[in-house]
Amino acid sequence: MSKFTSANNVLILGCGRLGASIANRYSESGINVVVVDENENAFDRLDQLFAGDRQVGDATNINFLKNSCRIENATTVFLVTGNDNANLFLAHICAKEFGIARIYVRFDDPDRSELVKDLPHVIAISPFELTLEKLTSLEKEED
Numbered sequence: 001m002s003k004f005t006s007a008n009n010v011l012i013l014g015c016g017r018l019g020a021s022i023a024n025r026y027s028e029s030g031i032n033v034v035v036v037d038e039n040e041n042a043f044d045r046l047d048q049l050f051a052g053d054r055q056v057g058d059a060t061n062i063n064f065l066k067n068s069c070r071i072e073n074a075t076t077v078f079l080v081t082g083n084d085n086a087n088l089f090l091a092h093i094c095a096k097e098f099g100i101a102r103i104y105v106r107f108d109d110p111d112r113s114e115l116v117k118d119l120p121h122v123i124a125i126s127p128f129e130l131t132l133e134k135l136t137s138l139e140k141e142e143d
């Protein structure tokens with residue numbers, strides 16, 4: 001069972017390169033972190049000193065999120081599985097069923113952002129768009 005106890009509890013669904021980096025940063029800051037992945041080997045990406053909780057399971061399984069991850073106590077959630085459909089589904093669940101205060105969702109397909117724009121407290125992030133913005137601004141600097 002997860003060890004969410006204090007006022008600031010961060011739940012990270014997906015422990016790929018992005019999820020693990022976020023998890024390591026919060027852990028370093030002394031904040032309660034629970035990180036979830038369906039593949040136990042994904043946790044190898046966590047720092048040796050990672051002080052959070054690791055949960056192996058399917059992030060789209062609501063019972064698992066409730067019973068093992070204590071999602072109802074999460075104040076911030078990062079939806080960073082490598083699957084846009086799973087992340088989209090989870091954005092709806094986190095916003096509507098659990099009313100989580102801060103929800104960050106990653107979409108590889110930037111068009112998915114439109115599908116969460118009316119959900120409360122959801123911020124969509126697309127690596128594609130961020131890269132494009134950065135390249136455009138670099139190009140402008142050179143002009």
Ligand code: AMP
Nearest residue numbers: 014015016017037038042058059081082
């Ligand atoms: P990446 O695509 O490198 O950012 O990694 C995404 C991570 O999400 C991988 O470690 C996958 O094992 C994990 N993942 C994908 N789908 C799920 C899921 N439904 N539940 C839990 N973890 C998942």
